[in-house]
Amino acid sequence: MEVEEFLCAKALLEEVGTTRKPGLVDRIHSGGHTDMDYQTFVASTRALKPFFGEMAETGKNWEGSLPALFKKIRLIGQVAELAMFQATGGVNTHKGLLFSAGILCSISGYSRMKYGSTNTDLLCSLVQEMTFEVLEEEFFQILEKPQKTHGEQLFTTKGIRGIRGEVQQGFPSVLTVSLPVYTRLLKEGRDSNLARIQTLLHLMANVCDTNILYRHSQETLDYVQQTAHYILQRGGAFSEEGLSLIVDFDRICTEKKISAGGCADLLGVTILLHDLNLLDAYGSTPSALLQFFRILTSTSNKECSLHESPVFF
Known part of the structure; x- marks a missing residue:
């Protein structure tokens, strides 16, 4: 098993397991969703896990150009999506995290083999090199498509590039x-669950979440950003007042079916990049990888005590 396969499964489970997430699926409820719950995400992670390994192995063995690697792993991604x-x-x-994490899996495998490193800045620079031209061409093609996805409609009407633009810029x-x-x-x-809640609030306060923008309005997006910012000002996940505000925010988002899925x-990308950077600090020798796995497995087992169906191995 490639190390990226393990890290992606870990990132996907820790993202959905982060509780309490305003309007989003977590361990205690389905947020603003009626068609999915926590176990749906566990099943999805189990299905996607081997494809992340395949993408990492493809990157590790790649000898062509990075844009060609991008096109190759998208084919793997299509099968993974099914x-x-x-x-x-x-x-x-x-679907969104499969796109982002799949790219990072392949570029991590590529970088480990070519440069002996999974440093964050290096990986994100390689992601830009890998995706920029291909996605730029696709943005021009979107304008002429008769039927468009939600994100493509936002690009056509407002020029918002969403996750593709985020990837394109590293x-x-x-x-x-x-x-x-x-x-x-x-x-x-700090407590890892609270750290992830706090991190999510920072994203919600600063990111133009296309899920919210498409399903609701600019006014709703403004409300989410301003509320997240206010909660952070009051201490966020690390104060009693902040935690109380998070519960209220969650209730409102759930009632109004506001889901910051992009954030x-x-x-999930944040968790994955953090762990890949940690891997870089340990190195890629067999003994170093063993030590790295022991540390992360210990952490993950604590997380898995909260999961009925751990899928790390």
């Missing part, structure tokens, strides 16, 4: 907003 839908009964649990929202917060909180020894996906 497996996801089969596992969830047709529910889209991870995950700037993660690099500048969420990853510094998440890394600092974990280094301080949830970026939380």
Whole structure:
């Protein structure tokens, strides 16, 4: 098993397991969703896990150009998407995160083999090189498509690039907003669940979430961003007042079916990039990888005590 396969499964489970997430599926409820719950995400993760390993192995053995690698792993992603839908009964649990995490899986495998590193800045730079031209061409093609996805409609009408733009630029929202917060909180020894809630709030306060924008309005997006910002000002997940405000925010988002799915996906990317950067600090020798796995497995087992169906191995 490639290390990226393990790390992606870990990131997907820790994202959905983060509780309490305003309007989003977590361990205690389905948020603003009626067609999915926590176990749906566990089933989806189990179905996607081997494809992440295949993408990482493809990147590790790749000798062509990075744009060609991007096109190759998208073919793997299409098969993975079908497996996801089969596992969830047709529910889209991870389509966005499959796109982002799949790219990172392949580029991590590529970078480990070519440069001996999974440093965050290196990976994100390689992601830009891998995807920019291909996605830029696709943005021009979107304008002429008769039928468009939700994200494509937002690009056509408002010029908003969504997750494709985030990937194309090497995950700037993660690099500048969420990853510094998440890394600092974990280094301080903070509770990992609370650290992820706090990180999500930072994303919700700063990111233009296309899920909210398409399903609701600019006014709703403004409300979400302003509320998340206010909760952070009051201490967020690390104060009694902040936790009380999060519960209220969750109730309102759930009632109004407001789901910041784009921010949830970026939380998953944040977790994955953090762990890949941690891997870089340990190195890639067999003994170093063993030590790395022991540390992460210990952490993951604590997480899995909250899961009925751990799928790390």
